[in-house]
Amino acid sequence: MTSTDTAGHSFAYYADLFSHPEAQGGGEVGAGESDVLADLLVELVASLRSEHSKGVMPRNRAWHERERVLAYASAEAETADQAQGSLSVLRRALNVATTLMALRPWGAVAQWATPKLMVRDLAQVTRYLAREEKDSSGLTLDSRIRQRLHEALGDSPAVVVAHSLGTVVALETLHDRRAPAPLLVTLGSPLAMRTVVLPRLRPQPASTPESVKRWLNFWDKDDIIAVRPQLERDVRPNESGVLPCSSRIDSDGIWVHSAEKYLAQPAVAGPVAEALTAAERSAS
Template sequence: MKPRLVFVHGIGGPRDAAADLDEWLRAVAAGARAAGHSAQVSALTGGWGADARFAYYGDLFRTAGAQGGPAGTAEEQDDELLAALLLEAVDERLADPALDPAEARALHAARTRLAPPGGAQGTGAPARRAVNAVTSLLAVPGLRSVGGWLSARATVGMLGQVARYLNRGETDGTTTLDQRIRARVADCLDPDGPNIVVAHSLGTVVALETLHEQAADVPLFVTLGSPLGIRTAVQPRVRPHPLGTPGTVRRWLNFWDRDDLVAARPLLEGFVRPNADDVVPASRRVDSDGAWVHPAAKYLAQPAVAGPLVEALTTVAER
């Protein structure tokens, strides 16, 4: 049986979905070779080992839609949520006792900008705080490649996609932005066959919610660099609430890197409820080299990630 392999991307600018699919598959192939699965690589990259799909929704973020209510309300809500998300991620990182002193200084500077003393900050304050905080974060070598050396304002725009999704607005008159995004992922799932779903960053939230709405069989769900653990800005807004494993997921592996600021509170099994088959996330740490560890390809090239993924594809295909 040929399984469906569905990749779900995270934040970012416009993408070439075909190029990204090729990059992600090549990263998995590299990780599979390192994990001792060279024999399965040609089946993966050649297309006969899995029907690979890239669930692309980035174009839906190009134009902000109206949420209703007073002018500017939707944008202000997004900015507030982004500032809260950044603040919690910074606090979680600051709690690491092994933190490098230079990074700690930048994080403290970012925190001061996100939560300045003095009370009210005036109109547009959340957006300014977020940009100022990211300016501090971009001074850290391990963080400044987020978005590919973009400016702080452009980086905030990309990070703001998380808030835009979770605030459930931007209607086109029929559906909201988050509904249109999940529809793109649902279209990539095989309703009749097994699906291996691999989601990254914001895509982990999108994929989780989509799988709760769909009946597709999912032998393996893989999450990479997930923000699902962020208590105040993400968890309460994810649906259904409280967080739980989708009913059709038979195994869930969650990977995180210590240097991935987005994956704050990465041990998802501590608060995700099991499904009827007692499936909960199994969180595993990986350690990538390089200045910026968050990209999906960095995770997928890890033997600890690619190995179980290829093994699951092989097991399903042999049934």
Template sequence: MGPALLFVHGIGGARDPRAECAAWLAALAVGVRKADGQGDSSAAALNGLAEPAFAYYADLFAARQPLGAAGIDPADTEELRNLLDELIEVRLELGPDPRERRILEHARAELRPPHPGRNADEPVRRIVSVCTTLLALPGLRRAGQWAGGRLMAGHLAQVTRYLGRSERDATGLTVDRRIRERVLERLDAARPTVVVAHSLGSVVAMEALHHHPGPVPLFVTLGSPIGMRAVVRPRLLPQPPAVPGCVERWLNFWDRDDIVVPRPRLEDDVLPNGLGCRPVTERIDSDGLWAHTATKYLARGSVAGPVAQALRGAVETGGA
């Protein structure tokens, strides 16, 4: 039995899992071609190396009826404010150009707590306003990933909703557990699996892999928020955060233009596992447009090359 390839998506709205899997596979094929410089690196060839699968969970976030503006529960606003505050502060530490600095400082000022006595929707509206301001950043403005601050705020809130671990369905299961189960359902303990996870999906996959008994020769994280020390890292399970025992190699990639990745060096925040594996972080540079998409990362030779190498290695060893 040959190896498997599992994709885990990040924040965002509803999508077609089959179409998304095909798009990720096509981008990976582009990256492999860049890395190899020879041979057949088409999506079909990658399909021949491993059986691809896509862990989809966006529908679980859509199931809750929104209680405030932008589909954000007012109870979530404090954690979302902390998330935005860390994104802005670390971005300022990177030394942006004067125009970007003005935008970031304006957004930071908007994050100040509202005056006492304001209505319940005020914190939510403030979050939306901050996101609207951040969309004026050149990379976000040109890319068109979000139509407005309302949509951006709602998607970023998925991070705090997952880590809040309090939303329950009719059976009492929390949304984070249901999301992890979607990942675990796609994993096969009988064969090695290369796992590629993006954005919030990197958090989901890392937690899920702690419950996976099968081998993972390579775990790849793209645009991961795991290193966010105010909102994400303290809420990861288990604590302290550590590499799952099944992971043999972990490569973490980040783009300087990716605003969702304020603290990229996971080596500083995740303990090694019993195999001695720890994250290895590498920076990539985009074309200056919106960098926080999985396909943007996967089309890079430095990202796709190790994925193909791990799959080929698993095939050569008979998938064992």
């Protein structure tokens, strides 16, 4: 479904599409998707370890403690025994998330809340990229999600702001759209995960859609989902030479991956407001 506010801004809502008939919420995965989630876990931890080893942090007690936690999370993520299927992988995901949360002193609340949020977001990316879960008309889950975004965008030029899984949805949807996008903003994006996400994007190779005139990508230093945040290293330009331009922001709080945290940053909200104002002037 889509909704439009009084200013004419449209929002694509698709969280309801992630609810299985037998379960509530977006954290469950089917048997055919568990391998994707397992690979996603391995790459997530490997990316964090790689960034840690290349960082400028002095190799003191804190550095070695972080390395110990990451090594433990890596061992949890790479557990080969998947005899219990998707339920086993979900347990692994929650274990890995809980271990990773020990990297920062977020307190007792984060120890149960944040891992569940992380697993929910990873599970949704997994289910989208699996391109399964057909409905009665034969449309897969990812097709139904992109259909929602197409409905929200309509046929006119549009400024597109996308978050998390929405950045994957937006990229694929904009490749099928002729109307220009003066600005694409991606927040907390998993697009640059080279093992799991990039190879599964459509079309291949990953590139800026021809309709996009400018692409700003924002990542938070504490956003555990936005690993390898420099999208311009992995995405090809469109024919106009447009590439994503990645910028780091720093938020505070337990779970900085939320869209609200990103949009509260002036560096993010400013360009969006300017692009919307320009688009409204052009339309008037």
